[in-house]
Amino acid sequence: MKYPTKVASALCCSALTVMLASCGDSNSNNTVQPPVQTPAPVVTFQYEIQLTNLSQAQPISPIAAVIQATGTLWSIGQPASVALERLAEGGNNSEILNAPNVIAKASAIGALAAGATTKITLETTQLGNRLSIVGMPVNTNDAFTGLTGYDLSTLPLGGAESFDVIVYDAGTEANSESAATVPGPAAGGQGFNSERDDVNQVRMHSGVVSQDDGLSSSALNESQRFDNPMLRVRINRTK
Template identity: 40%
Template sequence: MMKFMTLSNKNKLIALATCAVLISGCSDDDDDPMIVQEDAPAPVVMQTFDVTVTNLSANQPLSPVFIATHGADQSLWMAGAPASVAIEKLAEGGDSSDLTAISSLTHTVNGNGPIMPGMSETLTLSINEADVASISLATMLVNTNDAFAGVNNYDLTTMAVDDSSMMTLWVYDAGTEANSEAKGSMPGPADGGEGYNSVRDDVDFIHVHPGVISMYDGLADSVLTPSHRFDNPAISVKITRAQ
């Protein structure tokens, strides 16, 4: 008896044959010259630095410390030149918000609060190895009109793991506010007066601070006492590469 293939079975055979042809014409993806194998990205290497700031003064609290890393060709201030508004705000009122907003800084960190006389604070920065270059630091002596101290453009690239650098810092006068020491002109606890004032009524260039005079030294309108005097250097900083 002759057997007839139904249309349904015929269609199934055609489909199977077509599939076999398609499969045999395909090559392994790994051998396809059109597929590019991408290399795995290089792992990110971090470097960690601990920065310890110590207040050496007798009665000058420090504003919360501002620390930043940046390129080797950048400085936050320059002695003999006018202070930027960002430095003026820090030196007159302890406000580092304008410094933090500088777009060219690669990393920034701010202290947790004022550093009282004789006290220290350690802040840690973890930096992508590709961004490691220079570090700067700034803080205000708050029982003054516009005194600040800091590290300006210190090179980190030569520091190996466990290396430390110890330095003492001179106090600078921002030159933006006259050192009247008058009531209402200083933000610290000795006065509780104003901080930043946009009016510049001093020499308008940064220089080493001559120190405070106080009411007991003949400045009749001063609200400061001999305890608020400071000798240079008034701050110490230790930078350690921890990792």
């Protein structure tokens, strides 16, 4: 049986439409959806820092603890930064705590008395950073004690490490020990002064002389003398 040409064309078009529709349905049903991305959990690293003043009669200004991505707060033989000068001459740790490269920070509350112990807790989400701890023996011209650039990546979870750290001289103010220049309770003198009248290099501190050892102009007595070290630091990774 032969179909008229118009009828045959209509049937072909109808069949083609059905086929295309079927193809479209097939493609729609088989579209692969991208997997849902689950964000990686944030890992927090926590460090408990125990600090003990080993001196006989040298309070230490509020101790700052900072974590930096790289670098140190000081280097032997190099000039002190203004932030370190402010701390070493007047006990002010605010510039160290707020430095641009600091990624975690904490400060002890109040001065650490001779023989006393305190704790600071620091947290960061980055592993492998550098820890620095610093405070000023306040009955001095420009002394400071602490450690700098400790590599936290070497400390495993639950691990702890202890240091007995020495006293440094910021080299920014002459060690006159005078009542006018020592800011602590033994003298009550001036703190930070922007003028630098010493060697302008960080070095190991030679210690307090005192009036009892023949420095008649000194406002300090033998109880303010110190032998290195001055500060005991224990770092414990708790997370």
